Amino acid sequence: MEHLLRDGAVHRAAYVDPAVFALEQERIFRRAWLYLAHESEVPAAGDYVLARLGPEEVLLVRQEGGALALLHNRCAHRGARIVTQPTGNARQFRCPYHSWTYRLDGSLLGVPLADGYPPSFKLEELGLARVARVESYNGFVFGSHAAQGPGLAEFLGGLRSALDNMVDRAPAGTLTRFGGRLLLEYRGNWKMFMENAVDLVHPVFVHRSSVEATRAHDEALHADELTQQGAQMYLANGMKGEQWQDVPLHAFPGGHVYMGGFYRRGVIAPERHDPVFERYRHALVKRHGEEKTAAVLAVDRFNNLIWPTLSVNARFAALRVVKPLAANRTVVEVHCFRLDGAPQEMHDLTLQFVNLAASPASLIASDDLEIFERCQRGLESAALDWIDVRRGVLADRREGDGSIRSPGTSELAIRNQFEAWRGYMAR
Amino acid sequence: MKEELEAFVLHEARLLDEQRFGDWLALFAADGTYWVPTRPGQGSPQEALSLVYETRQLLEVRIERLRRADVHVQTPPSRTVHHVSGIEILDPTDRSWSFEVRSSLIVAEWRLDEARWFAARVLHGLRREGGGLHIVLKRVDLINADAPHRALAVPL
Numbered sequence: 097m098e099h100l101l102r103d104g105a106v107h108r109a110a111y112v113d114p115a116v117f118a119l120e121q122e123r124i125f126r127r128a129w130l131y132l133a134h135e136s137e138v139p140a141a142g143d144y145v146l147a148r149l150g151p152e153e154v155l156l157v158r159q160e161g162g163a164l165a166l167l168h169n170r171c172a173h174r175g176a177r178i179v180t181q182p183t184g185n186a187r188q189f190r191c192p193y194h195s196w197t198y199r200l201d202g203s204l205l206g207v208p209l210a211d212g213y214p215p216s217f218k219l220e221e222l223g224l225a226r227v228a229r230v231e232s233y234n235g236f237v238f239g240s241h242a243a244q245g246p247g248l249a250e251f252l253g254g255l256r257s258a259l260d261n262m263v264d265r266a267p268a269g270t271l272t273r274f275g276g277r278l279l280l281e282y283r284g285n286w287k288m289f290m291e292n293a294v295d296l297v298h299p300v301f302v303h304r305s306s307v308e309a310t311r312a313h314d315e316a317l318h319a320d321e322l323t324q325q326g327a328q329m330y331l332a333n334g335m336k337g338e339q340w341q342d343v344p345l346h347a348f349p350g351g352h353v354y355m356g357g358f359y360r361r362g363v364i365a366p367e368r369h370d371p372v373f374e375r376y377r378h379a380l381v382k383r384h385g386e387e388k389t390a391a392v393l394a395v396d397r398f399n400n401l402i403w404p405t406l407s408v409n410a411r412f413a414a415l416r417v418v419k420p421l422a423a424n425r426t427v428v429e430v431h432c433f434r435l436d437g438a439p440q441e442m443h444d445l446t447l448q449f450v451n452l453a454a455s456p457a458s459l460i461a462s463d464d465l466e467i468f469e470r471c472q473r474g475l476e477s478a479a480l481d482w483i484d485v486r487r488g489v490l491a492d493r494r495e496g497d498g499s500i501r502s503p504g505t506s507e508l509a510i511r512n513q514f515e516a517w518r519g520y521m522a523r
Numbered sequence: 524m525k526e527e528l529e530a531f532v533l534h535e536a537r538l539l540d541e542q543r544f545g546d547w548l549a550l551f552a553a554d555g556t557y558w559v560p561t562r563p564g565q566g567s568p569q570e571a572l573s574l575v576y577e578t579r580q581l582l583e584v585r586i587e588r589l590r591r592a593d594v595h596v597q598t599p600p601s602r603t604v605h606h607v608s609g610i611e612i613l614d615p616t617d618r619s620w621s622f623e624v625r626s627s628l629i630v631a632e633w634r635l636d637e638a639r640w641f642a643a644r645v646l647h648g649l650r651r652e653g654g655g656l657h658i659v660l661k662r663v664d665l666i667n668a669d670a671p672h673r674a675l676a677v678p679l
């Protein structure tokens with residue numbers, strides 16, 4: 097794959113070639129830790145979540161003793177999918193085809209007409225296939241198809257802080273996933289989503305229509321909080337290049353990166369001044385004390401990317417999970433969380449922030465999806481092979497913690513993602 | 524009355540098909556809301572995420588944007604046909620509106636080189652204001668509300 101990268105440029109085949117996509121599935125998505133679900137989605141024994149983990153469909157199941165099992169959703173007999181509901185609770189799993197029945201840990205409990213099998217047929221050898229590794233970090237559950245490799249905490253590296261910060265924001269010290277999910281689809285490569293999330297030169301061009309429309313209807317800025325929050329979010333996308341310059345990017349080994357905050361005013365500022373937020377702050381102080389509360393709330397990073405598939409927004413208690421389906425087809429799942437112990441109004445604000453920023457009907461997200469599809473169509477052309485990623489390279493600075501820092505207008509994050517890509521794809 | 528309510532719902536759909544978005548918006552009451560849930564049978568906008576949950580003020584921004592030349596996701600614009608049928612007039616299920624209309628909706632959309640279609644049950648909560656009917660709530664329950672969707676730019 098070395099031939100697809102050269103200094104400061106990426107070959108378009110990395111986005112459009114199905115053979116490259118197939119190799120990514122083997123070398124990246126069967127190796128890396130991929131986000132699956134949150135512990136709060138499977139609180140009781142028998143609770144399960146059906147999810148896509150790289151190229152496979154898997155079942156995350158809470159066991160009787162509280163442990164988690166990660167199983168392939170495929171009957172060991174004829175291969176039928178066992179579960180078809182996205183979530184549920186089961187005492188055991190029974191295949192609808194010939195009723196092979198499995199315990200919650202995937203072991204085979206029984207099959208019909210057992211007398212007719214030879215002695216070589218052993219139940220204990222025929223359970224549901226297990227995914228090599230499942231691990232939880234601070235409540236966030238990840239799976240990996242690789243038996244070997246770094247543990248989850250090591251893999252998360254410099255971005256553990258993003259997950260920690262979301263949990264620290266909960267006055268009760270726990271998060272609860274709520275609100276279902278939004279699902280976006282685009283006819284484009286998965287990498288485009290991860291790159292665009294930390295490409296801070298695009299907003300002023302791609303989202304200009306939303307910014308200008310908000311300026312023309314600033315009554316939305318003076319309405320109720322839910323509406324104000326949305327209008328302020330639209331406006332923030334109108335920041336000029338020199339302002340984005342001040343929003344730093346921090347890139348870490350493994351392709352991970354976070355960007356600084358860019359919301360400065362009003363209900364979307366890092367610290368608001370209104371009765372609901374005061375109640376929330378008070379509850380947080382009870383947990384952490386003044387000093388740590390101030391430190392937790394001061395973290396105003398916007399997107400935190402845990403490469404290859406997770407984007408974390410701790411301040412707005414949301415995750416976006418990228419699910420690559422084909423070289424030119426991607427689904428993005430959007431999840432959000434209750435900060436347990438926070439006032440109900442905070443949860444309402446979370447839902448509406450996510451609706452307005454991340455739904456496929458969002459003024460912001462819809463234009464991003466359109467651009468991804470245009471890029472994919474353009475890159476299918478053989479007219480030009482190389483995509484330049486040198487913007488801002490002269491300003492890259494290596495930090496003491498092993499990260500690289502650059503102004504927000506840099507393409508540092510994209511270069512860093514391809515460094516990780518090169519590492520996975522080389523062998 | 525029944526005829527007036529039916530005519531209103533058909534007129535509302537026609538305005539969208541003719542891309543008269545400003546006139547469409549004018550049908551909403553000052554406290555009107557347009558809601559497309561993500562969950563079949565979703566109880567409230569506070570219970571789960573929504574594809575769209577917008578007050579009149581946010582709809583103003585949405586519609587203003589569609590008028591602009593640089594709205595990429597509508598360059599070129601969608602062409603739609605709203606097919607409304609099975610219109611029923613029911614007792615209001617909420618005190619904030621005085622008339623409740625339910626209908627079946629099929630939207631065919633053509634944009635760029637591709638056709639899409641949407642199917643939904645629709646609720647119109649209407650109130651009479653200054654002589655005319657106004658929308659307090661338009662709720663669109665897509666049969667695939669919980670499926671992945673590509674960009675959705677124009678109202679359904």
